[in-house]
Structure formats: C-alpha cells, structure tokens
Amino acid sequence: ALKPIVIAVDGPAAAGKGTLARRLATVLGLPYLDTGLLYRAVGRRVLDAGADPRDAAHAEAAARALQPADLDRADLRGPMADMAASAVAAIPAVRAALLDFQRDFGRAHGAVLDGRDIGTVVFPDAAVKLFVTASVAERARRRFLELTARGVAADAAQVESEIRDRDAQDANRPVAPLRPAQDALALDTSAMDADAAFAAALALVRERLG
Ligand code: CDP
Ligand code: CDP
Numbered sequence: 104a105l106k107p108i109v110i111a112v113d114g115p116a117a118a119g120k121g122t123l124a125r126r127l128a129t130v131l132g133l134p135y136l137d138t139g140l141l142y143r144a145v146g147r148r149v150l151d152a153g154a155d156p157r158d159a160a161h162a163e164a165a166a167r168a169l170q171p172a173d174l175d176r177a178d179l180r181g182p183m184a185d186m187a188a189s190a191v192a193a194i195p196a197v198r199a200a201l202l203d204f205q206r207d208f209g210r211a212h213g214a215v216l217d218g219r220d221i222g223t224v225v226f227p228d229a230a231v232k233l234f235v236t237a238s239v240a241e242r243a244r245r246r247f248l249e250l251t252a253r254g255v256a257a258d259a260a261q262v263e264s265e266i267r268d269r270d271a272q273d274a275n276r277p278v279a280p281l282r283p284a285q286d287a288l289a290l291d292t293s294a295m296d297a298d299a300a301f302a303a304a305l306a307l308v309r310e311r312l313g
Pocket of ligand 1: 115
C-alpha cells in the first residue's frame, strides 16, 4: 500500500500557516488539522476553571479531558486565549497528552497539519515540511486586520508586542520549541499575499513529492 502523505506546516504566530495548510489540504485531497486549536482548547479549559495556565497539574488534567466539541468553541482566539495556549504548550505533560491524537489523525489517510512542532516532533518523517515565516511587522498587520474584520477592537502596537512575546515563549521553551526541522523548506511570505504564498507552497510541495 502507498504510504499516506503527511505535510507539516510550521512557523511563528500569524504567518498564514492555517490559511496555507487548509488550501493545500483541499487541493491535495487530504484531511486538515489545525493543531494550535488543541492547545487553545486546553488553555480555555484551564481559564474556565479559574486556574493558572502555567499550572502543570491543572493543564495536564485539562489536556486529558479534552473533547472534540472543545475545538468548536467560538472563544479560542483573542489575546487571552493566545497566551493561555502558549503557556499550556510549554508543559511537557500537556504536549504528551496531545501527541497520539495528532499522530492518529495523520497516520490513517495522510494529512496536512499546521503548528509549531509538526516537522520536528509529531511527524519527523513527514513527506514535506514547510516552515512559513513573515516579518513580525507583517504578521502583526495580518493579525490586526483579522481581529478588526471580526469586529474585535485591537491596538496595532499591542498586537505586535503580543506576537513578539508569544514567539519568544514558544521558541525558548525546552520541549518542542518553535524552530524549523533540519529538512524543512523555508517560505518567507513577507512580500506575498495569500494567493502568492499558496502558489509558492504548492510548487515546493510538488517538487518535493516528485
Ligand atoms: O495560522 P496562522 O496563525 O499562521 O495564520 P492564519 O490564521 O492563516 O492567518 C493569516 C492571515 O493573514 C489571514 O487573514 C490571511 O488571509 C492573511 N494572509 C495570509 O494568510 N498569507 C499571506 N501571505 C498574506 C496574508
Ligand atoms: O494562529 P497562531 O499562529 O497565532 O497560533 P496557533 O497556531 O493557534 O497556536 C497557539 C499556540 O499553541 C502557540 O503560540 C504555541 O504555543 C502552541 N502550539 C504548539 O506549541 N504546538 C503546536 N503544534 C501548535 C500550537
């Protein structure tokens, strides 16, 4: 039997990973998983319980109790949810509790997954690994526009500083830090719109898959 194709899309906050990964999945006929949602849902559960997302025992219990319906919640995006996700994501027991779900998702039929550690930890043998980046100013601009479009009042400078803080926290944690896999293909989308980034990514994927 053919080995299912797994495509890893990693990178820093608001780089356009989700937009890109979803389109790749559609075109290639593969399932898509936004792994950031798992950490967001765990962070939300901890906040709802009135606990601190940095509290390892609470966060691990929340990760083990995670239900599929938690991923459909409407309150998983916003500054509080962003930082809570990043806080629980630094806890090794939380990452361990979410690993099998991600691997099972991709293993059966292949998949496109986006996150921080897909190419380094979750699927180190992925057929294609993309590391999608853009300048912090451009990423902040994209996130600001997204918030504004959703009707959320946002401050541009604050959005940028939150992105810087979260990237630093994600890159400096000891377990599964944000970094490109050694065999990842880097795609800097600073000067690309979403269509151009998708075209560039698809070309890289086709080249890698042969
Ligand atoms: O998943 P991640 O946080 O990396 O990014 P996203 O949720 O896909 O959001 C990226 C936002 O920037 C979306 O509103 C896209 O339309 C826009 N965008 C993009 O994805 N790629 C570009 N090259 C330019 C803009
Ligand atoms: O969309 P955005 O890039 O802002 O964030 P996300 O992909 O939804 O991820 C939210 C947080 O979850 C990140 O800041 C990471 O701390 C964590 N995360 C992770 O550690 N590993 C992943 N595979 C996905 C997300």
